[in-house]
Amino acid sequence: MTRMTLTRLTEMPAQGEPIVMVTAYDYPGARAAERAGVDMVLVGDSGAQTVLGYDSTVGVTVDEMLVLARAVRRGTETAFMVCDVPFGSTEVSDEQAVETAIRFVTSAGADAVKIEGGGEARLSRLRAVVAAGIPVVGHIGLTPQTAVALGGMRAQGRSVASAERLVDEALAVQDAGACCIVIEAVPAEITEVLRSILDVPLIGIGAGPADGQVLVLHDLLGVTEGATAKFVKQYGAVGDATVSAIAEYASEVRSAAFPSDEHRYAARTDALEAARN
Ligand code: KIV
Numbered sequence: 149m150t151r152m153t154l155t156r157l158t159e160m161p162a163q164g165e166p167i168v169m170v171t172a173y174d175y176p177g178a179r180a181a182e183r184a185g186v187d188m189v190l191v192g193d194s195g196a197q198t199v200l201g202y203d204s205t206v207g208v209t210v211d212e213m214l215v216l217a218r219a220v221r222r223g224t225e226t227a228f229m230v231c232d233v234p235f236g237s238t239e240v241s242d243e244q245a246v247e248t249a250i251r252f253v254t255s256a257g258a259d260a261v262k263i264e265g266g267g268e269a270r271l272s273r274l275r276a277v278v279a280a281g282i283p284v285v286g287h288i289g290l291t292p293q294t295a296v297a298l299g300g301m302r303a304q305g306r307s308v309a310s311a312e313r314l315v316d317e318a319l320a321v322q323d324a325g326a327c328c329i330v331i332e333a334v335p336a337e338i339t340e341v342l343r344s345i346l347d348v349p350l351i352g353i354g355a356g357p358a359d360g361q362v363l364v365l366h367d368l369l370g371v372t373e374g375a376t377a378k379f380v381k382q383y384g385a386v387g388d389a390t391v392s393a394i395a396e397y398a399s400e401v402r403s404a405a406f407p408s409d410e411h412r413y414a415a416r417t418d419a420l421e422a423a424r425n
């Protein structure tokens with residue numbers, strides 16, 4: 149497989165090929181996504197929760213995200229790698245946004261960054277980063293970094309005002325230069341409307357059919373503890389499998405069943421003699 153390009157990604161919808169995107173936060177996750185043949189990996193700030201244990205995405209820093217992003221880069225060959233710019237790293241000014249985006253490109257090898265929201269300041273950041281030559285993926289609908297201001301982690305586009313706002317923001321984010329747009333937690337019918345008016349690919353999460361889909365790796369693997377969002381489909385039970393593997397190891401250590409002969413090194417007799425004397 150050849151490396152995914154932006155040109156190819158933007159051509160996929162017209163060719164009826166859905167874009168497959170999944171998050172990754174480390175080397176094994178990136179390797180698995182790569183081996184499974186996804187088109188795009190997202191180093192999501194959802195990593196704040198899935199791998200760093202924060203209770204929301206807002207606390208994660210650029211430095212923390214860069215550690216995750218570099219590990220993902222090392223495991224990614226052909227997939228197009230997008231990095232979330234975390235909350236606080238673009239809010240101050242366009243200059244700050246450009247500096248942050250540049251760090252993700254130069255020190256983590258990001259192919260693009262993802263910027264949440266479609267308000268005036270957000271659009272200005274988006275234009276500035278695009279003008280610096282860095283592709284930007286937009287993110288509208290439920291934007292977790294500003295979920296408090298949206299009234300919590302809830303679906304968007306369900307009232308007249310919210311639906312109108314989504315249409316305005318989608319068009320504005322596209323006009324600001326986004327190469328594609330993630331749309332989160334929106335009724336499928338609204339996504340359909342947006343799809344018909346947008347030229348750039350629309351990648352859904354909890355938004356019904358779109359030009360592509362994205363899911364949080366740990367949600368789809370079944371690693372996440374407790375309840376997940378309504379839109380998550382769990383394709384594995386990796387969390388349970390991990391717990392039972394560790395529990396079995398613990399039990400074998402306690403019963404001295406592990407390590408057995410097959411996991412031991414044999415000593416050379418002369419070395420053994422020497423050790424005994
Ligand atoms: O951080 C993340 O995982 C995301 C996806 C849910 C789109 O932004």
Ligand code: NA
Binds near residue numbers: 232
């Ligand atoms: Na995110």
